[in-house]
Amino acid sequence: MTSTSCAQMLRSVLRSQCESGADHGDEGIFVDFENAQPTETEQEVYQLTEKVLEQAEAVVDDLSTYGSGATEAIRAAIKNPGDARYQDDAWCSLLKLVRRLRKYYELSVRLEQVFPLLLWELCSGPLPPVEQLESSQALCKQFAQVLDFVLRFDELKMATPALQNDFSYYRRTMSRQSLAFGVASDDKDAVVPVDLANTISFFYASPTPMLVALTTATASFVRNHPNLPVENTTDTLATMAMVCRCMVETPEFVLRMSKEQDTRLFCLRVMVGAIILYDHVHPTGAFARGSAVDIRAAVRVLKNHSHAERVENLLNALRYTTKHLSDPTTPKAIRAILS
CATH class of the missing domain: 1.20.58 (Methane Monooxygenase Hydroxylase; Chain G, domain 1)
Incomplete structure (x- = not known):
């Protein structure tokens, strides 16, 4: 199976997990970041x-x-x-x-x-x-x-x-x-x-x-474990980003957060951090067609958040600390939503 088809399969699985969580609460993925x-x-x-x-x-x-x-x-x-x-x-x-x-x-x-x-x-x-x-x-x-x-x-x-x-x-x-x-x-x-x-x-x-220290550590991890497929790392990072987005978007999950506003913002930061690491270690990055990261959905959930100033800092992190956003292969529509 090609890396593109693997990414598409992962996105499909994660999307269905997130959607099931929105409909059925406990059937989705909830990570108890608080406890x-x-x-x-x-x-x-x-x-x-x-x-x-x-x-x-x-x-x-x-x-x-x-x-x-x-x-x-x-x-x-x-x-x-x-x-x-x-x-x-x-x-x-x-x-x-x-x-x-x-x-x-x-x-x-x-x-x-x-x-x-x-x-x-x-x-x-x-x-x-x-x-x-x-x-x-x-x-x-x-x-x-x-x-x-x-x-x-x-x-x-x-x-x-x-x-x-x-x-x-x-x-x-x-x-x-x-x-x-x-x-x-x-x-x-x-x-x-x-x-x-x-x-x-x-x-x-x-x-x-x-962030430079962390991206360096992640890239070194991939290089130092040649027998571990890079997809193991990138798919985990994509999954983390998706899990955090789903937790913010799913009302049932939000209700399980004792510190709702703090935990929601925490999830958004982690989502952005996971996307940035993914973009630094994946060969074609987070913004290319077929990426396991749903950039449109991530940006949408950021822009829907109420803390405008803090969210703008996270959007700037995606704009200026990622590696592949300016690549010729990045679709114009993706650049546009981050412009």
Whole structure:
């Protein structure tokens, strides 16, 4: 069977599942993103991932308070290059922030390490994607939580330009300032080795650094498992996107959400994240004819959501962080609905 016919079959199965859920409630696919608990066989990967997710929540909370960072101190130092007081003030301000910036980057590294474990558990079988996700609800929940965190982090990062500006200035001045002013003993972890500083600076140069880390991890997962058909991964991602869309569109499923608005928005973020990953690892992407992802339906459910500003950020993620939208093979109608 060709990859196109496989995709068409998957879309047909998922569509029928979603439609049956709309008519009959429990016959569809419902993943309990709020309460799913791990089975014995899921415990090891679940506990490893849970530690990273706890750190992820702390990072989002911390990032939300970052504000303007060292912007004023840096501006004063640039205006007064010959005055050591301003240089010292900027350096001291940066030392307090570099710990936080390094912590965010190190979390991305941990995500790159743990995400392939989730992918393996959900993509390697033995069940078809729909049944695999339904039978591994706790890991499916964590998979979704990773996608949700990544999109939330990047949304905050784009609204906080001080992150990149602060670390760029720190990297440019670190050698001179550390020699001139020294470093207190409790600030030793704020001094970043040159090679690592360059890597972290590159991380923050991306508008969506956490998403880049996750797409890199997913692509590496596919390359590192040559005996696992790529369709296992892409079909799982397409299924995740469809499941999340169905949960938002199916009234019976919405009624089962104790935090309806939060869970609906969570599902929309996960849907978009799954589509983006699919587009990065599938040979022809999510927008080509015959794709297992129903882009029209995904965009429709996004535009029907009440939180216009947050939904616009998700639409922008589809517009600007996918890989194949601008391909010549993408139908004009698909480009039009995202224009």
